[in-house]
Amino acid sequence: MERTGGAAADGAEPVRDSTSSFDRMDGLHLAGALRTLLQHHLQMGIERYPLSPGLQRFLHPQERPAPPMEDKRPTVEPAGLVRAEVVPPARPEKAVTGLQALGREIDACRQCCLASARQGVVHARGIGEAILMVVGDYSVQDAGFSAATLFGAAEDTMLWNMMRAIGLTPEQVYVTNAVKCCPLAAEVPNEESIRCCHGFLAREIELVQPKVVCAMGEIAVRVLAGAQGALVRLRGRFHPCRLAHAPGEPLQVMATFHPRFLLENIDLKKAAWQDLQLIQRRLQA
Template identity: 35%
Template sequence: MTNTPSVDRIIRDIHHSLVHLKESGCTGFDCSSRSLEILGGLGWPATETSGKHDETLADIRADLGDCTRCGLSASRNHIVFGEGAENARLVFVGEGPGFDEDRCGRPFVGAAGQLLTRIIAAMQLTREAVYICNVIKCHPPGNRDPEPEEIRHCLPFLKRQLAVIRPRVICALGRVAAQTLLDTQAPISRLRGRFHDFMGIAVMPTFHPAYLLRNSEKKREVWEDVQQIMKRLE
């Protein structure tokens, strides 16, 4: 059976592209080299997605398989691929699975995950309507930060997930996710509060829910970031 995109999705993709072109300073349809360059950035190039523009999340999960590409495979219990709507307008990206996530194979199910669920509900959304995943798919021992080599192996799969979903906004949860997506070493305190770009998708970095559990005074700033996301999704 041919997997034909819905009219709603086609319209949403066109709108997404036009908005990004406007924000990038391009007007009209003169097919200038600058416009073509920006459009190329919106299309998730073949070098990023292995040319599989019609693949599904299930295809990517099958390709990931019982991954042994890095040393994390030796200590993990489950690969945590991600979950949610394949056509979600909003994707949350964390740094990696924690202890609880490793035990059950689902993202954000521990105390931080429960807080994220409440944040999603405050946005008048559900976990089923968004997509939730991480930069890396396996739990780092001792909840340490992912190492560059681990990120290098996992990041192509995240890019392919985002290419399939084509969300309107990515919410990068925490320092590691934000720095990885934006290829920067800037602190999360400087990155949050404004939109950035990744693969032609608007990215809003904000504090990780686990950080909020230890620093409740930062919840106001997260809510400010979330309100910007809600406005962008309107």
């Protein structure tokens, strides 16, 4: 009969228990990996991991498309969320007509090389009463172009999950891109194309007059805040918006990761969640 523990009678090495699923070396390897991950998170500015219903929904979203803008049916708030109870200021009708006229100008733009090498123009989504403006880098579309796809198919789903996690409806959010044209597949806009869109973005800010701007991605952060350096060092705090020139307190820009980056680096969703919470508190203040 085979023995599974203890010393053999003839002085041979004891037989290791085959039912053991975890030994000392496994524990050391696991602890080392965990220590490395925690050090990396500390370098990213992640000091705590808040457990809340909103975080659970953000980390494990239900994959469903964002509700259409024309759907005016009342929405049911997820349990545990606190809606940003902000009454938007009354906007003159010229804000709506101004955005429509701006959209036509963008469609007809021929200022840079993207005019002849693009899939199309991506239209902003939102209305003049939005309290939050979200600005991404540019749209990436590999499976057929749609002017209504803001960042990308999967990226748009994540974006609206992020907005719902801080209690915002599509009517409260205006979404646009730093670069208005959707490049051809695998192309990245050059600096000339980025600069040519500065004026369009500045006019959107002037017309919408959001309370806060959320810049998603390195290009958006650089254009809106003029900040240089790695996004990992710039995220998690507000920066004055250099494209807004209204009197009074400067418009603030929160720098955070783009949904495209988060889909490839899921460990950084917690850091992005902290950024979203800062935006939520600013809107509720």
